[in-house]
Amino acid sequence: MAHAAVHDDHHDAHDHKPQGFLHRWLFTTNHKDIGTLYLVFALVMFLTGGSMAMIIRAELFQPGMQLVQPEFFNEMTTVHALVMIFGAVMPAFVGLGNWMIPLQVGAPDMALPRMNNWSFWILPFAFTLLISSLFMPGAGPQGGWTLYPPLSLQGGNSVAFVIFAIHMMGISSIMGAINIIATILNMRAPGMDLLKMPIFVWSWLITAFLLIAVMPVLAGAVTMLLTDKYFGTSFFNAAGGGDPVMFQHIFWFFGHPEVYIMILPAFGIASEIIPTFSRKPLFGYQAMVYATAAIAFLSFIVWAHHMFTVGMPLGGEIYFMFATMLISIPTGVKVFNWVTTMWRGSISFEAPMLWAVAFVILFTIGGFSGLMLAIVPADFQYHDTYFVVAHFHYVLVTGALFSIIAAVYYWWPKWTGRMYNETLAKIHFWWSVVFVNLLFFPQHFLGLAGMPRRIPDYNVVFADWNMISSIGAFGMFATPFIMFFVLWHSKKHGVVAEARAWEGAKGLEWTVPSPAPHHTFTTPPVIGPGDLAHGDISH
Amino acid sequence: MTAGPDIASDNLDLRRRRARRTALLFGGIAVAVYLGFLLSGVVGR
Numbered sequence: 220m221a222h223a224a225v226h227d228d229h230h231d232a233h234d235h236k237p238q239g240f241l242h243r244w245l246f247t248t249n250h251k252d253i254g255t256l257y258l259v260f261a262l263v264m265f266l267t268g269g270s271m272a273m274i275i276r277a278e279l280f281q282p283g284m285q286l287v288q289p290e291f292f293n294e295m296t297t298v299h300a301l302v303m304i305f306g307a308v309m310p311a312f313v314g315l316g317n318w319m320i321p322l323q324v325g326a327p328d329m330a331l332p333r334m335n336n337w338s339f340w341i342l343p344f345a346f347t348l349l350i351s352s353l354f355m356p357g358a359g360p361q362g363g364w365t366l367y368p369p370l371s372l373q374g375g376n377s378v379a380f381v382i383f384a385i386h387m388m389g390i391s392s393i394m395g396a397i398n399i400i401a402t403i404l405n406m407r408a409p410g411m412d413l414l415k416m417p418i419f420v421w422s423w424l425i426t427a428f429l430l431i432a433v434m435p436v437l438a439g440a441v442t443m444l445l446t447d448k449y450f451g452t453s454f455f456n457a458a459g460g461g462d463p464v465m466f467q468h469i470f471w472f473f474g475h476p477e478v479y480i481m482i483l484p485a486f487g488i489a490s491e492i493i494p495t496f497s498r499k500p501l502f503g504y505q506a507m508v509y510a511t512a513a514i515a516f517l518s519f520i521v522w523a524h525h526m527f528t529v530g531m532p533l534g535g536e537i538y539f540m541f542a543t544m545l546i547s548i549p550t551g552v553k554v555f556n557w558v559t560t561m562w563r564g565s566i567s568f569e570a571p572m573l574w575a576v577a578f579v580i581l582f583t584i585g586g587f588s589g590l591m592l593a594i595v596p597a598d599f600q601y602h603d604t605y606f607v608v609a610h611f612h613y614v615l616v617t618g619a620l621f622s623i624i625a626a627v628y629y630w631w632p633k634w635t636g637r638m639y640n641e642t643l644a645k646i647h648f649w650w651s652v653v654f655v656n657l658l659f660f661p662q663h664f665l666g667l668a669g670m671p672r673r674i675p676d677y678n679v680v681f682a683d684w685n686m687i688s689s690i691g692a693f694g695m696f697a698t699p700f701i702m703f704f705v706l707w708h709s710k711k712h713g714v715v716a717e718a719r720a721w722e723g724a725k726g727l728e729w730t731v732p733s734p735a736p737h738h739t740f741t742t743p744p745v746i747g748p749g750d751l752a753h754g755d756i757s758h
Numbered sequence: 759m760t761a762g763p764d765i766a767s768d769n770l771d772l773r774r775r776r777a778r779r780t781a782l783l784f785g786g787i788a789v790a791v792y793l794g795f796l797l798s799g800v801v802g803r
Contacts, residue, residue: 330777397780405777406773431788432791434788435788435792435795436791439796
């Protein structure tokens with residue numbers, strides 16, 4: 220296969236991998252190795268958080284108390300969320316960014332490789348600290364991932380450890396974001412203008428700006444929680460003149476952009492995969508970039524839709540309702556463009572495309588239920604019910620997680636030099652699609668019928684849908700193990716992958732051999748006409 | 759939108775120096791947001 224861009228294969232043929240396990244993985248500054256570390260870490264966290272979800276769903280399999288104490292159930296809901304958000308989804312996207320951004324912009328590595336190593340290695344310590352809080356005297360955190368005071372401050376001393384863990388995760392995220400911005404702005408290959416960058420790179424650039432803007436806000440809020448508990452301040456203590464509702468405002472000023480931090484890279488992945496398997500350029504490349512930026516901007520001005528029921532002036536409720544609805548416009552642009560990219564394309568449904576199409580359909584369901592929640596009078600009914608749980612799991616599981624799996628299948632041949640078995644991958648896909656909908660779709664019905672979230676027991680009227688949801692959860696827990704088998708089978712028996720593993724794939728990452736050598740683009744690639752995913756399209 | 763001047767350069771050291779400046783700028787912004795946020799809570803009382 221001809222390489223589209225001139226590439227210094229001779230130089231890259233000398234792999235120069237560090238020898239020895241510790242030297243290779245503990246001290247690595249190589250973006251591919253650090254990307255792999257992030258992805259493996261995210262996988263471990265997915266299994267950890269998934270195990271906690273199994274405990275939650277097993278307890279909810281039937282009404283009545285079955286397996287665990289209510290306090291432990293609350294610990295599980297709290298830590299499941301923290302682990303999945305900060306330990307699984309975010310690191311998985313950072314891992315994909317680490318692997319692919321330098322390859323996609325033609326850079327030899329991330330701009331600040333040693334800081335990259337630090338960014339990763341903080342994470343295992345942060346999560347060891349977080350999970351160890353479950354075993355501390357006075358129990359682990361039970362107040363939900365939102366850490367609302369005064370509830371979150373009424374537990375034992377584990378809250379101090381959780382806050383320290385959040386600080387460490389924040390530092391890791393901010394350093395990772397700085398590195399990504401510095402790499403994209405300074406390390407692009409000659410000729411790759413900003414509006415010729417792959418859309419995944421664009422989505423990560425905007426995500427990195429979001430991270431730098433909001434992670435310090437979360438750090439500030441939890442620092443105030445810490446001083447309220449241990450140093451006698453009253454930022455959120457009404458008895459001392461503080462305001463607990465202020466914490467909610469501050470938390471969601473971080474929390475809503477955080478949702479987009481977990482979904483914008485997913486948009487980028489779908490925008491890479493759908494054109495490849497439609498064998499067409501992405502429809503409306505510039506519109507996609509501007510829509511991503513618009514979503515990021517809007518994410519800062521809609522936070523209070525998470526707290527309509529707390530009580531706020533009617534004008535505030537109306538503003539936050541309409542501002543939230545505005546988000547559906549740039550999001551609709553994206554969905555329209557993905558569908559239009561497929562329109563009259565020469566489509567084939569290899570596993571990455573299946574996951575990407577499922578992402579578009581199922582994420583849109585999550586988007587629609589989000590619109591329902593944006594309507595103030597309706598939200599007063601839905602708030603804190605299982606409808607909200609169904610909504611954000613459609614966004615984060617069938618949205619973020621499905622895109623991560625799509626990306627792994629899409630770039631796996633580039634990482635390992637082996638193709639996977641399509642039949643096995645399709646079994647993995649269809650198994651996941653069936654069980655994920657069995658798991659989360661009934662939760663809409665439970666929420667509409669009034670079942671509150673974060674409870675270990677419930678009225679018998681909710682029994683049937685809970686049982687179905689739990690069966691879906693048990694089936695869903697098998698999916699990572701199916702995926703392990705598919706990937707293990709690929710490593711052992713997979714067909715050797717070409718440099719351009721997919722017929723319709725464009726972009727610099729497909730110009731280097733598969734597997735990608737340890738060092739790539741040590742001399743910047745010379746980009747010719749037709750080399751880029753988007754650059755040869757007249758805007 | 760057009761690319762910055764760095765795109766024309768294939769001098770890796772120069773690009774890394776610029777990257778360090780970018781990193782310091784954004785690191786400074788992150789620290790300023792954190793400290794400014796805490797101070798606004800204290801000074802405002």
